[in-house]
Amino acid sequence: ADTYVNHDPSPEQIAEITLMAAETVRRFGIEPRVALLSHSNFGSSDCPSASKMRQALELVKAQAPELMIDGEMHGDAALVESIRNERMPDSPLKGSANILVMPNMEAARISYNLLRVSSSEGVTVGPVLMGVAKPVHILTPIASVRRIVNMVALAVVEAQTQPL
Structure with missing residues (x-):
């Protein structure tokens, strides 16, 4: 999320996008498991995009404490629980994330297109x-x-x- 609307969303917009994506997934009877993605892993960088994802995480947790969510993290940690557990054993995210939230449209569109051509x-x-x-x-x-x-x-x- 978000491949078409917000070029460089704020932490508040990322939180809103995350909550809407979780609700969309719930409509299909799927429990949302959300990863906020970044080049940074759980605070390893203080750059603006990583900080933005950490701020969005706190906003989402405040609005939806029941939501299974963690971040900011690398894509491999989002999809492979054993990698995530090596880096953050106390992560509330279990299994493979089924919602990947990117820090900006560039990352989201690139990721979507890579997944599109590599999917079964x-x-x-x-x-x-x-x-x-x-x-x-x-x-x-x-x-x-x-x-x-x-x-x-x-x-x-x-x-x-x-x-x-």
């Missing part, structure tokens, strides 16, 4: 727009028929589960 059979769902009044999503010109069908199905489920 090229199957991806997204980008998913959140925080809009009605279900609407983005399809790029290279979207496969399968991806279009997946995105339509997602929009239908959202339309059925969102209050009018």
Whole structure:
């Protein structure tokens, strides 16, 4: 998150994006496991982007203390619990993160495209727009028929589960 809207989100915007992503995942009956990603691992850098992710973490924890979330961390630590446990054994995040929150649009778009081309059979769902009044999503010109069908199905489920 966020591959299309906020170029360089503030800690407050990252917290809001995180909470919306968690709610979106919950709508599909999946427990959100959130990793706030950075080039820094659990305070190893004081650069602005790492600091921003730590601030966002505190904001999210204050608003949703029940949410399984940790950061800031590297992508490998987010996806591989044994790597994360070596660096931060007390992490509240268990298993592999299913929501990856990036510090800016560049990182998010790069990551999304890498995951898109490396995923099994090229199957991806997204980008998913959140925080809009009605279900609407983005399809790029290279979207496969399968991806279009997946995105339509997602929009239908959202339309059925969102209050009018």
